[in-house]
Amino acid sequence: MAAKSYHLWNPFTVMDEFLKTKDFGPLTIVRGEGPYVYNARGKRFINGFSSLWNVAIGHGREELVEAAATQMRELAYASCFRQAHPRAIELAAKLVDITNGRYQHVYLGTNGSEAVETALKMARQYHRQSPDEVDHGRYKIISLRHCYHGVSYGATSTSGLKSDEEKFGPLLPGFVQIESPYCYRCPYGKSGYPECELACAQALDEKIRTEGPQTVAAFILEPIMGAYGIIAPPEAYYRTVGEICRKHGVLFIADEVTTGFGRTGKLFVSEDWTPAPDILCLAKAISSGYLPLAATLATEAIYQRFLGEGNQFEHGSTASGHPVCAAVGLRNIDILISERLPQNAATVGARLIDRLRELANRRTQIGEVRGRGLMIGIEFVSDRETKEPLTEKATFNVLLDLATLGLLVYYRRNIIGLLPPLIIDDAIVDQIVDAIDTALDTGLKASVARKARLAKEFAASKLR
Ligand SMILES: Cc1ncc(COP(=O)(O)O)c(C=O)c1O
Structure with missing residues (x-):
């Protein structure tokens, strides 16, 4: 898509930065199905914050x-x-x-x-x-x-x-x-x-x-x-x-x-x-x-x-x-x-919180895991003792790596939010935790390899 044809003024969006990256696949969602959304290249993502915390029953319900x-x-x-x-x-x-x-x-x-x-x-x-x-x-x-x-x-x-x-x-x-x-x-x-x-x-x-x-x-x-x-x-x-x-x-x-x-x-x-x-x-x-x-x-x-x-x-x-x-x-x-989705959120959410807290035992960058049901926040720190927040840039790098791993999450400052559709199951919970585990390794190393991976993952994306 030619840059000039983009006239949309996005809400709560730093347009200068966004326009540099808008051709990256994850930022142009073209299709949704259940707990997943797809970008223009057909890459599938777990809709980890329910599009905007709202798509509770998931995408694509014919009813x-x-x-x-x-x-x-x-x-x-x-x-x-x-x-x-x-x-x-x-x-x-x-x-x-x-x-x-x-x-x-x-x-x-x-x-x-x-x-x-x-x-x-x-x-x-x-x-x-x-x-x-x-x-x-x-x-x-x-x-x-x-x-x-x-x-x-x-x-x-x-x-x-x-x-x-x-x-x-x-x-x-x-x-x-x-x-x-x-x-x-x-x-x-x-x-x-x-x-x-x-x-x-x-x-x-x-x-x-x-x-x-x-x-x-x-x-x-x-x-x-x-x-x-x-x-x-x-x-x-x-x-x-x-x-x-x-x-x-x-x-x-x-x-x-x-x-x-x-x-x-x-x-x-x-x-x-x-x-x-x-x-x-x-x-x-x-x-x-x-x-x-x-x-x-x-x-x-x-x-x-x-x-x-x-x-x-x-x-x-x-x-x-x-x-x-x-x-x-x-x-x-x-x-x-x-479909008893609040009950599912309670059960699956408890598992997600437990697994994230287990992860926090190994990953010192996790200062706190908090929330209820499927409304979960993870606060990242650079030092657990002093609770010094992880920088926003480092948190953003984790977020980018999560996207390459197929998980979209909400973020603010040094916090990421998990608010997936209420229909998710244990298998998706495990995929979310594994993705966060991996991203905490790769995302925090601002390495050439990470940039190359991101470029490979996103650059070929085409807007439709
Ligand atoms: C607690 C709360 N109240 C109100 C709003 C505003 O809702 P809307 O964006 O639909 O106007 C939001 C949006 O995120 C919210 O989180």
Whole structure:
């Protein structure tokens, strides 16, 4: 393909670097089948991060193709503004059902950012409509530093990152952060749980008090921080932050865009939390990425505040509850549940974590293996004692070698993320571990041989 014909502006991509390497096969995926994707040369890769953490049931499921085609023939589009259609009604009911009736009302959207944006606006409007006037001043959103909730201004403002502020600030006012529950590198300098007495969770109480409880609308968290490096707090963390929210009348929002629909071995991480979150954000695996779909679920108590003469939730977009996306979502959820994919993620994921921890006994570059189910992070270090992170460049070299070995993974700084489709089996687990074992040898030697191998592997690739 001539360079000039490339007009795509890739999201979150360093274009200068990408354009130098875009003809490399792994970067142009042309086909998918089950847990694998194929490049233009026909090389097969284990889809080690489920394309973008979303293709839970794997590629190529005809049932979803069929669901979309049938729905398009019947009714390609209808809006949910002051009207409805069967698929949106059925999908909302299905989501209420599989969350065990904890939530009673479902707003449908198209992506995770929208699910979060919806939750944030819902939380603010909820307080604005409180019968108690003292709540009307609640607008602040508390979140975890380095969280990722999406790209819209509200979602971006939750992260409170200096780099975002510099690039397109000012971010929105009223967004404040507490440090994240990153046990391996505790931001509070503690030695570990339980000795730390969950200082990271107690920080929420402190933050609400200093901000002024009557100014805080909601606290939002990812049950396992994905983009930051698969950071999973101790179980007790969830109860503690939930109780703190309750105590201060602050809404508790769980963003399960990544963790939802079985990724961690349970259908939802928050399914048995007490207190339960007030709002649940879902996307990604809700449709396994086959079509854009998202949902924001609210409790009965929240919904009740939006009733009454002339009152409505001031929110919605053209594709909210799109019938074709809803039809695909419904079929996808049926497959996830009937094929017991959350259970598979639990079993196969436990094996993967065990095998990676065994590997860590031999490979000193592995500082920590963490996560749950099939949401696993491996943090690389150059020195285990000091936890000095492996450089990003060295981690990238490991990633390149993994690609030549036929495994695509997520990476960020010195961390790689494994979030394969929930359909993988023990044989694929073993291939993943073997590939990482090999890449830790070859990938960390910036040798001529490595470069030659990469060149041979990729350079002949042709874009189609
Ligand atoms: C936890 C979380 N929330 C929200 C989002 C945003 O989702 P989307 O990219 O579909 O807008 C993401 C995306 O990775 C995510 O990981």
